[in-house]
Amino acid sequence: MYHTWMRFFTPSPVHHRLGLVCLGVGLQHGPLPAVGPRTLDHHVAVVVASGSGWFLGPDGRRAPVTAPALIWLTPGVPHHYSADPGTGWDESFVDFSGPATATYTELGYIDPDRPVVPLADAAPARAVIGRIARAARPGNPLLEVETAAAVHELLVALRQARADTTADGAPVLAALARDAFTPLTVAEHAARHGMTPAELRTAVRRTAGCSPKDYLLTVRLGRAKELLAGTELPVSAVARRVGYDDPAYFSRLFTRRVGTAPVHFRARQRVTLPGGWSTTVPDPEHKPTVSPCSG
Structure with missing residues (x-):
């Protein structure tokens, strides 16, 4: 039955x-x-x-x-x-x-x-x-x-x-996110993990659904948005903090991917955030603890 x-x-x-x-x-x-x-x-x-x-x-x-x-x-x-x-x-x-x-x-x-x-x-x-x-x-x-x-x-x-991505997926993404702001090529990131570039591409796509280059760019732009919204750092300093020595290139890249220039993004978000800025994900059961963002 x-x-x-x-x-x-x-x-x-x-x-x-x-x-x-x-x-x-x-x-x-x-x-x-x-x-x-x-x-x-x-x-x-x-x-x-x-x-x-x-x-x-x-x-x-x-x-x-x-x-x-x-x-x-x-x-x-x-x-x-x-x-x-x-x-x-x-x-x-x-x-x-x-x-x-x-x-x-x-x-x-x-x-x-x-x-x-x-x-x-x-x-x-x-x-x-x-x-x-x-x-x-x-x-x-x-x-x-x-x-x-x-x-x-x-x-x-x-x-x-999915049980087939835990072993090589999440640790690789965590390591890429940690090293995202360093001037490393995809091949150099792969070498750090004892992988070929092709193996790294497979692991990242299987876990994040994109290439390592796109994943690194997502991490960098996310951090850039935080710095633009939560600090008064000049755009050139924000660019350097997220791994770009050329502020003009960073601005063009940001504008192309985000849809607005860094200065316009900052103006819309307001530079001063009431109560400060937190980089820690809060527990939904507790009020978040915030502190001024130091970058």
Whole structure:
């Protein structure tokens, strides 16, 4: 005996402009019947919280699925999968679509080349799916917007829960962020970690969804914004603090990526921040402790 609960939705064209829309949600457990072979026109994230089974992709090879795990079903790609008929599994799924799926794929949050992904923990994703299920209550006037927002959150939760990126991903990003303001090339950053530039690119893209150069630039510009908003340092000094000896080059780069010049960004943010500036992320349960930003 197996148990199934599912709901399906038809968002309007205006909801599709949110970037992502939820097309359905389901919770199932037990010795579920095999799915497919079939091909869909939208994405599905299948989260297997317990149990095991198999997945068969278009290459004809059967891959084992052992919980906790994620199965990606992508548009136009044939698939066939099943829980172990003896023990079954506990799964939850979300069907979704929208133009933002292309960006999430480019950033590595959706990985069509790896339909079966091991998870370190299925609980965060299951919690988001639970919220989608509760939003599916009859007569909910916010159904489409609530579920669309939750799909964005689900993709982030699944990205954070991937078990295959913890070992070489997070430490590399932390080290890059620490050294972001030093005048090192990508090759020199890679050498510091005993990697080739190609290996560093793979590790950073797998974790951050971008190249090492873009990741370093993001860290530098984030710090530059903090210094512009929270201090009275001249733009030239801000440029040097974040790793650029040429203030003119820094200003051009800042303007191109941020959309406004450093001086205009500062004017909009106000130089003096009431109460001071903190670089420590506050605990939501406690009031933040702030102190004047020294740069």
